[in-house]
Amino acid sequence: MTFKKRRVKLEDIARKLNISIATVSRALDKNPRVKLSTQEKVFKTAEAMGYMPNQIAKSLSSGKTNIIGVIIPRYDEPFFIEVCRGIDHYAREHNYKILISSSRNSFEFERENLSSFEKGIVDGIILSPTHETETFVHIKSIIKKGIPVVLFDNIREEVRGADHVIIEDDKASFSAVEFLIKKGKKRISFIGGIREKKVFQDRFKGYLDAMKKYNIPVYDDLILHCESLDREYEDVEIQNFFNKITAPPDAVFTCTDNYGLLTMKNLLRLGYKIPEDISVIGFGDLGLGEVFVPSLTCIAQPSFEMGQKVAELLIDQFNEPNDVNHRKKVIKLKTELVLRDSTT
Template sequence: MKKRRVKLEDIARKLNISIATVSRALDKNPRVKPSTREKVFKTAEAMGYMPNQIAKSLSSGKTNIIGVIIPRYDEPFFIEVCRGIDHYAREHNYKILISSSRNSFEFERENLISYERGIVDGIILSPTHETETFTHIRSIIGKGIPVVLFDNIKEEVSGADHVLIEDDKASYEAVEHLIKTGRKRIAFVGGIKEKKVFQDRFKGYLDAMQANQIEVLDELILHCKSLDREFEDTEINEFLSNLPEFPDAIFTCTDNYGLLTMKTLLKMGYRIPDDVAVIGFGDLGLGEVFVPSMTCIAQPSFEMGQKVAELLIQQFNEPVDKNHRKKVVKLKTELVLRDST
């Protein structure tokens, strides 16, 4: 037979005192005598009482939970960011609740509405590539719910803090490194065109090529359309297999693209970096252990998670100001040189 959850009235009945006294005792209210408080705590523990967090938050107006919305669960970047959020949040007595928008604007909006209902104290969000309007986020901010945005931010949103990296500058540095090592026929492998971070990384590639007076060839540019790793592998394989003339270097917009590119090159018989140099973006661990190891733009993913959590918790202690965009934090990246270049 399923055991019924112990309630405040069960403890009150057991001790022959009022429910209000039990409630105040468990909240360590000084109005309750120490001897009574001790009896209540011992009885509650013996009966297996667990406080109802929802009821508690309704009375206090706080849940000590941070809502996090990310586009996908299987992306190492978002895993690292969530680790950073959780690390900082737990140090400050908060827990995190993570949901995925599945790269869908509609799911992103639905998740926001769910969090708006009082489940969380504030929200950390990485917008999807489909997010063209930010009215749903502005609506949340207008209701006094603190929000921090990170990564794929297409426009500034007043009232929300922003944490990001300068993707175009990071990409420029990577491509310029390839050029300085004598590479001139440089290919680009990026993600879906609609995503802001991929747009910025492509801009950095174009700027570096143009600044060094190197021709940009359409045949050397791939914007992957798939959001599934299996199909990304197929797209990269087909792209490299059908090139009329092979590049001497490839700049890729993620670690995953970089590793898939290197895998395909090795299968095709090319030597890395002798025939083709490769640079990835992210530096989330796998590039270092791959053979040959992969040169990467290292983005501070864990630190990004810590920073967004820090900014959100700071907002909890500030007056609500829906019209003021508080902070824009730009974290530094680093080019980590390894065997692939």
């Protein structure tokens, strides 16, 4: 029979050294009220016994965990991976760690994750709302309780007291479609994500605005709003879309890198040449577009920088004690069109 090893507690160290628990606690906190010789004994004994401090108990006394909670809609999206890298990079430079949780594109899971973080596990929260998030009452409630919050990406409405970091998706999309139009393209297809997600709504708006400005007709059969939240089925949707088109487009603007790469894969499978027959532009520029053949022209969004910026804004809020009337900051990051082989 095997026995699970019990976690070493302060009282175990105190019993071993025949001193009070309070003295052990103060020694581990390097309290000057405890002699250096005693501190040294406590640290050596704690290490020998395999003592690990209880972070939650420590946070109850200090009011801080030095942990930032991050809630993202999905783990498998390169954009969110890159944002989390940026958050972690900035946080660690300022002595914070991050705890990442996925809402799995569910409003209910988003609320559950927020509720878990609210219970003192984290000092503040960074959140990208799901496409199902139509009310921000749960976030406003967190803010009212004095927990700092920063929102990024898919923000359907402004939330007072929470800083926002975004890109201007409509303007970015407009510039990409305008580029295609100025290259002489007349049948420009649009491939976006689920209709309910604000960033996809904004990117579709940019597409429509550019087409309208230059009097280019919009064909319903050249527009696809993917409904799947799974990469495998996104491929099926895009494949079916191109299989059904009778008159092909001469260009395709897609709302993510993934849609762009899947578009090129399916067009090449059907025998089209890129960019000779059809030009393709993606959105994100998260690394994969460079290694595909032909390489993918993209709207580059500063995902890593976005992560750094949301972490910076949150940590800045930590330095505003008792500021219940925190003045919201909105930061709009710039994008650029990175030209590669998929456009002429």
